[in-house]
Amino acid sequence: xxxxxxxxxxxxxxxxxxxxxxxxxxxxxxxxxxxKCIGCKACFMFCPESTIVPSNGKVRVDYEYCKGxxxxxxxxxxxxxxxxxxx
Amino acid sequence: MIRKxxxxxxxxxxxxxxxxxxxxxxxxxxxxxxxxxxLAEMRAKGEIETEIVRVESEHSAMAATFxxxxxxxxxxxxxxxxxxxxxxxxxxxxxxxxVPVVMVVGTRAVGAPWxxxxxxxxxxxxxxxxxIMAFASNPQExxxxxxxxxxxxxxxxVFLPMMVGMDGFxxxxxxxxxxxxxxxxxDDFLLPRRQPYxxxxxxxxxxxxxxxxxxxxxxxxxxxLALRNSEDIIKEIGxxxxxxxxxxxxxxxxxxxxxxxxxxxxxxxxxxxxxxxxEAVDTLREKGIKIGMLRIRYLRPWSEKEIRNALxxxxxxxxxxxxxxxxxxxxxxxxxxxxxxxxxxxxxxGVVSGLGGVTVNKSELLYIFNKxxxxxxxxxxxxxxxxxxxxxxxxxxxxx
Numbered sequence: 001x002x003x004x005x006x007x008x009x010x011x012x013x014x015x016x017x018x019x020x021x022x023x024x025x026x027x028x029x030x031x032x033x034x035x036k037c038i039g040c041k042a043c044f045m046f047c048p049e050s051t052i053v054p055s056n057g058k059v060r061v062d063y064e065y066c067k068g069x070x071x072x073x074x075x076x077x078x079x080x081x082x083x084x085x086x087x
Numbered sequence: 088m089i090r091k092x093x094x095x096x097x098x099x100x101x102x103x104x105x106x107x108x109x110x111x112x113x114x115x116x117x118x119x120x121x122x123x124x125x126l127a128e129m130r131a132k133g134e135i136e137t138e139i140v141r142v143e144s145e146h147s148a149m150a151a152t153f154x155x156x157x158x159x160x161x162x163x164x165x166x167x168x169x170x171x172x173x174x175x176x177x178x179x180x181x182x183x184x185x186v187p188v189v190m191v192v193g194t195r196a197v198g199a200p201w202x203x204x205x206x207x208x209x210x211x212x213x214x215x216x217x218x219i220m221a222f223a224s225n226p227q228e229x230x231x232x233x234x235x236x237x238x239x240x241x242x243x244x245v246f247l248p249m250m251v252g253m254d255g256f257x258x259x260x261x262x263x264x265x266x267x268x269x270x271x272x273x274d275d276f277l278l279p280r281r282q283p284y285x286x287x288x289x290x291x292x293x294x295x296x297x298x299x300x301x302x303x304x305x306x307x308x309x310x311x312l313a314l315r316n317s318e319d320i321i322k323e324i325g326x327x328x329x330x331x332x333x334x335x336x337x338x339x340x341x342x343x344x345x346x347x348x349x350x351x352x353x354x355x356x357x358x359x360x361x362x363x364x365x366e367a368v369d370t371l372r373e374k375g376i377k378i379g380m381l382r383i384r385y386l387r388p389w390s391e392k393e394i395r396n397a398l399x400x401x402x403x404x405x406x407x408x409x410x411x412x413x414x415x416x417x418x419x420x421x422x423x424x425x426x427x428x429x430x431x432x433x434x435x436x437g438v439v440s441g442l443g444g445v446t447v448n449k450s451e452l453l454y455i456f457n458k459x460x461x462x463x464x465x466x467x468x469x470x471x472x473x474x475x476x477x478x479x480x481x482x483x484x485x486x487x
Contacts, residue, residue: 004244006308006309008309
């Protein structure tokens with residue numbers, strides 16, 4: 001689509017910023033079992049921090065920003081996400 | 088193409104049907120109600136596929152329409168008066184988001200006090216919101232402008248929402264002969280929907296978020312430029328509409344001139360009373376008075392070039408307002424016209440009339456025009472066709 005020079009739209013792409021980055025305080029983190037994941041994206045819809053990223057029909061967790069709240073593990077209909085203790 | 092005797096509201100509903108609108112956010116308000124009643128009826132009969140979203144208020148109606156448009160379908164809503172004012176916030180959100188949406192406004196007086204009759208104040212009060220604003224003068228034009236609105240707002244050089252005004256009751260409920268285009272003609276005229284961006288879980292975007300001051304200001308400038316540049320695009324699309332759909336209507340210009348070329352005096356107005364004004368102009372012409380009329384069809388973009396060109400070398404110009412701009416001594420149209428032509432026309436007068444359904448027909452207009460040609464003393468007058476009864480004011484303490 002060719003857009004003219006004066007056209008400007010109030011849209012941004014989601015981007016990394018220092019603001020929401022998780023420190024060293026996370027206790028548990030979600031781990032996706034790709035054998036079970038059906039790609040329904042329920043976790044993506046419910047993640048309050050938008051750290052679940054859809055990729056190749058399944059989901060990936062952005063651990064840099066994940067707070068380990070466990071909402072994703074709870075909403076997963078096939079129990080593909082388990083909360084694992086941080087090392 | 089068929090001819091049918093229908094009301095303005097039915098004409099708009101048929102336009103929505105022909106444009107294959109995907110989602111309609113609806114909330115009924117007089118005098119727009121029959122548009123959505125007609126749409127609901129067509130939906131119940133299975134004639135249209137439009138998803139009709141019933142909401143709790145006009146604010147939500149615009150929000151639902153906005154959301155649907157962001158999702159990538161053609162979206163439509165209609166409102167009037169208090170409903171339009173209730174939408175005011177969402178109207179700015181849509182324009183600021185640069186998303187194509189089409190709305191029809193059945194114009195009506197604004198309270199208090201309650202008054203359901205026709206005037207233009209609700210419509211003109213949205214003129215700074217960034218929408219393209221057209222105003223129809225008959226049901227045929229209401230249909231034509233609604234169809235063109237989809238094409239104009241979805242043009243990549245524009246990407247702005249568009250509202251079409253239509254005099255409440257005078258057009259919305261009065262049945263006249265309307266030329267209804269065929270589906271094939273409209274499909275040929277309307278291109279597949281285009282929009283600047285779309286909400287999509289596979290490709291997420293952030294919208295409606297905080298913008299830094301400079302980015303915000305750049306967006307405002309871009310809206311202004313897109314609106315002003317839309318003038319040529321509207322003419323281009325209008326010419327195509329003439330060719331493909333309605334050869335009888337002339338949409339190659341933004342505003343419509345009537346007997347203006349050799350006129351000494353000019354009337355400027357907007358909306359349905361243009362018909363009566365044209366008859367009044369004819370009557371005065373028979374008496375040998377050189378008078379003409381300019382009907383503003385597009386309040387935004389305001390075509391400065393076209394209006395200056397139409398009104399140059401006129402002895403005097405009279406602007407008729409069916410709307411108010413309190414504290415300014417004249418309606419919004421008067422202020423706009425005066426700022427456009429004050430250096431080339433020596434005398435610019437204004438009349439505010441027809442508010443809240445006050446009847447202004449040919450005889451009243453003739454009276455006004457005659458007074459104007461004789462020479463009005465005041466710059467702006469408020470004209471009442473009848474004497475207004477005195478109302479005695481009482482304080483609550485007096486009532487016992």
